[in-house]
Amino acid sequence: MIKTATINSKDYWDKRFEENWEPYSGRKQTLYFCNIAYDLFPEWLKAKLTKGVSVADVGCAEGDGTNFFADKFPNSRFTGIDFSDVAINKAKLHYPDQDFMQADIAAVEKKFDVVFSSNTLEHFVNPFEKLSYLFKISNQYTILLLPFQEYDRFEEHFYTFDYKDFKINTDGFSLVFAQEFDCSRKPNIYWAGKQLLIIYAHSSVLEQHESLNLEDYIHSLSDHYTRSTAELETSKLTINELSTQLTQQQTTIANQQDTIQNIYEENKRSLEKLEQIRYEKDKETLELQEAIKIKNEYIEELLQEIKEAHDSSLLLDRELKDSENQIEWLLNEKYKLDIELQNIKSSRFWKVATKYYFIRDRTPFIRKLYRALGIWKRHGFKTLMQQFKLKLTNRGQTNRYNSITKSVYERIMSEIESGEIRGVTVIPSAFEFKELYNQRTINLAKYLAKQKIAVLFVVWQWSKDEIVPNSHKEVYSNIYHVPFYDFTENVELLELFGNIQNKNAILNIPSKEWSQLLLPLKKYGFRTTYDIMDDWEEFNLVGQAPWYDKIIEESVILNVENVVAVSMPLVEKFSHLRGDVSCIGNGYYSELLGETNRNIAHETLQNDSQVKVGYFGHLTESWFDWDLVEKMLIDPCIFIEIIGYGASEETIKRMSQYSNFNYIGKVEPSRLSEYVKSWDIGIIPFVLSKLSTAVDPIKVYEYIYFGLKVFSTGIPHLKDYPNVYTFDKENADVSVSEFIREISLSEVSDDTKSEIDAFLGDTTWEKRFQNMIEKQNIFFSEIYNNE
Known part of the structure; x- marks a missing residue:
């Protein structure tokens, strides 16, 4: 406690606010009392504050309570008043949009509709003198929240309030509301005793309220104490008499219970004997039935083994004969190939070719020329010239990329200083930036760029020699292509951004390389x-994401300030590490799909008997259920059209045997509507696995936007999306073809249409990324701020 100034003087409170108000949880205690006051406010008062009045918060400290009520009642105008210069200066820093006034209450001349003061008057020897000043600046109501019946006072508290202290009528005001609250009912660290909310109304508004009965609220404890004590004694005598009568009745009942218990025990023993006889008979019956069942099963097994042995014998005979034929054929083929190989090795061509490869691989100039021709063939002449130029400029200048990267950063910094952009964000990517590629990372970069945030789009490289197209160029307004190795080897250049406040890194690749960049970032x-x-662990298990390490991903999760996940299964997977992971799903861009293409499928539904279903997106073999698609194709009334890439030629060839199957291949997102408009249903046929459960497919949002009904398997959480029908092929009562036809015939209700409108309004990429950027992680940010 501060001892250098008189307690509760202005100097005392200036030092309190300057030195230990926040460390001693003063701001949190202010909000605790404000929540109590808000909960105790009568509905008529909340209605007036909601409609809009002027309010003074007297003794506002650092303004936390003023801002709390301003948020609760935005139509009212709140002004915080405190005699401490330090408190008011801090309040203005914390809440620059609120009004604050530094003044002693006795010197305030401005009037307000409502005057509110929380836990202030107890700091004065004569609090009612201060109360009179509150009445002077109040036009309608004066509201007090006070410690109540605090007889073991804090050092700073000079007065204890009790029922006897409050007058019904005083200074033109009348008491219209009083309510106690016992804070000890809910454990907390801010106040262990009672609080009392008092509301006085000015005579000009008194007629709006019922008159307050003083005995009901204030003096009931002192005026009726004697009468209550007498009534308590009378009640005790009555209880004693009733207790005697109860004892007598209990004795009688106990005697009766003994008799009943004896009868019950005798009957129970008889029933137990009968039950034992019945049990033994039932046991004998079951044993006989079980013996018969075992013999029957044994006979069936013997018959099945005999049948299988016979079938196996026939199969082995056929396989043996086939093997003998195959061995004979292979020996003949080997003989032919040996002769052919010997002829080749004896030929002039073999000798010339051997010398050619020796010269090509052992002669430096020819080897480099051969490699250059390979780059030209695979990447084009322009790329060959870029690499050639790079090698020439790097000769004698080992830090070329450092200067190029630095020039990009300096350009961004100059645009920040000029106000053209507002900050910078680092986004890793597994692939280069393509404006029309509908992928979460690219869409996030475009969103930030439109918000005037410069984006360092760091493109992954498997090696330093791997060429990244358009390196160090602005590939989209405010988006710059940066090769991964240029970024990592020049990470110290991030210091160029100095004290800029708006600097973010939104990571999505939990690799060892990116985890090592956390500290410098x-x-x-x-x-x-x-x-x-994605569930990178599951991708790794099916042979993808070879760089993945579970320990590294968990380290990233624990060391970043914020964590978001694309689906609830991913949130739940890592909930044991952090309890603050937010679910922010994928979304859609209406301008990419076509502003006029909303509900285009619904507007052009086919009237023929054939149901036309379609799919667009990646055809990942590890989860796309081609077997289920083939079951649909067996029904000629279902026509399937597939747009995408990633399927094997063998799979496409197998599906193409069906006349009701059409494989389109890859299509730009802006042209999808040309095909979708003739579809009845959009399908997402994924095999159920941990991998599929974790995904939140972008296509489901696009299907719904186009007006398609959606058929889905393998992604349980999609059942909560509007107009989505999930099919459980393991437990379904109908075939997949019947299920598809039922979907096509179902009507979309008005309620579902409303749900779709609300869903699409909440799931645009803009809304998704706005939530991601604005999300503040309280748990970790407080730790870092206090380090």
């Missing part, structure tokens, strides 16, 4: 977020 002031877009 934080060192240079970047706020880090990990966006969990």
Whole structure:
């Protein structure tokens, strides 16, 4: 406690606010009392504040209560008043949009409709003198929240309030509301005793309220204490008499219970004997039935083994004969190939070719020329010239990329200083930026760029020699292509962004390389977020994401400030590490799909008997259920059209045997509507696995936008999306073809249409990314702020 100034003087409180108000949880206690006051406010008062009045918060400290009520009642105008210069200066810093006034209450001349003061008057020896000043600046109501019956006072509290202290009528005001609250009912660290909310109304508004009965609220404890004591004694005598009568009745009942218990025990023993006889008979019957069942099963097994042995014998005979034929054929083929190989090795061509490869691989000039021709063939002449130019400029200048990267950063910094952009964000990507590629990372970069945020789009490289197209160029307004190795080897250049506040790194690749960049990113002031877009562990198990390490991903999750996940299964997967992971799903861009293409499928539904279903997106073999698609194709009334890439030629060939199957291939997102408009249903046929459960497919949002009904398997959480029908092929009562036809015949209700409108309004990429950027992680940010 501060001892250098008189307690509760202005100097005392200036030092309190300057030195230990926040460390001693003063701001949190202010909000605790405000929540109590808000809960105790009568509905008529909340209605007036909601409609809009002027309010003074007297003794506002650092303004937390003023801002609390301003948020609750935005139509009212709140002004915080405190005699401490330090408190008011801090309040203005915390809440620059609120009004604050530094003044002693006795010197305030401005009047307000409502005057509110929380836990202030107890700090004065004569609090009612201060109350008179509150009445002077109040036009309608004066509201007090006070410690009540605090007889073991804090050092700073000079007065204890009790029922006897409050007058019904005083200074033109009348008491219209009083309510106690016992804070000890809910454990907390801010106040262990009672609080009392008092509301006085000015005579000009008194007629709006019922008159307050003083005995009901204030003096009931002192005026009726004697009468209550007498009534208590009378009640005790009555209880004693009733207790005697009860004892007598209990004795009688106990005697009767003994008799009943004896009868019950005798009957129970008889029933137990009968039950034992019945049990033994039932046991004998079951044993006989079980013996018969075992013999029957044994006979069936013997018959089945005999049948299988016979079938196996026939099969082995056929396989043996086939093997003998195959061995004979292979020996003949080997003999032919040996002769052919010997002829080749004896030929002039073999000798010339051997010398050619020796010269090509052992002669430096020819080897480099051969490699250059390979780059020309695979990447084009322009790429060959770029690499050739790079090698020439790098000769004698080992830090060329450092200067190029630095020039990009300096350009961004100059645009920040000129006000053209407002910050910078680092986004890793597994692929280069393509404006029309509908992928979460690219859409996030475009969103930030439109918000005037410069984006360092760091493109992954498997090696330093791997060429990244358009390196260090602005590939989209405010989006810059940066090769991964240029970024990592020049990470210290991030220091160029200095004290810029708006610096973020939104990571999505939990690799060892990116985990090692966390520390330097934080060192240079970047706020880090990990966006969990897929279940990388499951991808690794099926042979993809070879760089994945579970320990590294968990380390990333624990060390970034914010974590978001694309689906609830991913949130739940990592809930044991952090309880603050937010679910921010995927979305859609209406301008990419076509502003006029909303409900285009609904507007052009086919009237023929054939149901036309379609799919667009990646045909990942590890989860796309081609077997289920083939079961649909067996029904000639279902026509399936597939748009996408990633399927094997063998699979496409197998599906193409069906006349009701059409494979389109890859199509730009802007042209999807040309095909979708003739579809009845959009399908997402995924095999149920941990991998599929974790995804939130972008196509489901696009299907719904186009007006399609959606058929889905393998992704349980899609059942909560409007107009989506999930099919459980393991437990379904109907075939998949029947299920498809039922979907096509179902009507879309008005309620479902309303749900779709609301869903699409909430799931645009803009809304998704706005939530991601604005999301503040209280748990981790408080730790870092206090370090």
